[in-house]
Amino acid sequence: MKGSKLLEQYEQFNYVVEQMLINAQNENWDLLLSWQAKYLQLSKGIMLVDDFSKIENMPLQHQDIIRMYIKNILSYQQQLTQLMITRHSQLRELIGKHADYQTKIGSYQKIACLM
Template sequence: MKGTTLLKHYEQLDYVTEQMLISAHKEDWNTLLSWQSQYSQLSENIIELDGTLTTEHVPTQCKDRVRMYIQNILSYQQQISQLVTTRHAELGELIGEKIRQQTKIENYQHVANLI
């Protein structure tokens, strides 16, 4: 019974993580963040349940599916991290460029005021 529950939690976590990745690809940050609470809750449930299980509680077939879900989840997390890191760097560059442009405009205005 606990093995089946663990499998269901991993299946749900796999789905939620995939949805987070889809949101990151779409740069839909609000939706990505809205999945965060469900992701955290499922993670906590898995940690609690996993701590009470021994290998005899989980049938071999369930173990194989859990491994598959774990691999998927780790892959999704890595992709999300890469997307967020890349977008963060891009935004940093855009902000830096915007600040440089604003500084140039302020300098031109200052010179114009002197003339």
């Protein structure tokens, strides 16, 4: 029965990470953050399974499904990380432009005051 519980945990974790990726792709940041608590809970639960013999003693079909979930989870996490890096770079660029505009406006205001 513990094996099916572990399989269920991987299934849930796969779903949560997939939803986080979808929300990031849709730039739905609030919903993305709402999944964080469940993500942490499931990842801690899975990390507590330090005895891989539990997986090895599962039926081969379950082992294959867990391997598929692990591949999916890693892929989703990689895509999520890359997306966050891209968004961070875009935001940094926008902030830089905004700061540059603010500096120019400040300079124009100083010049206007002198006239």
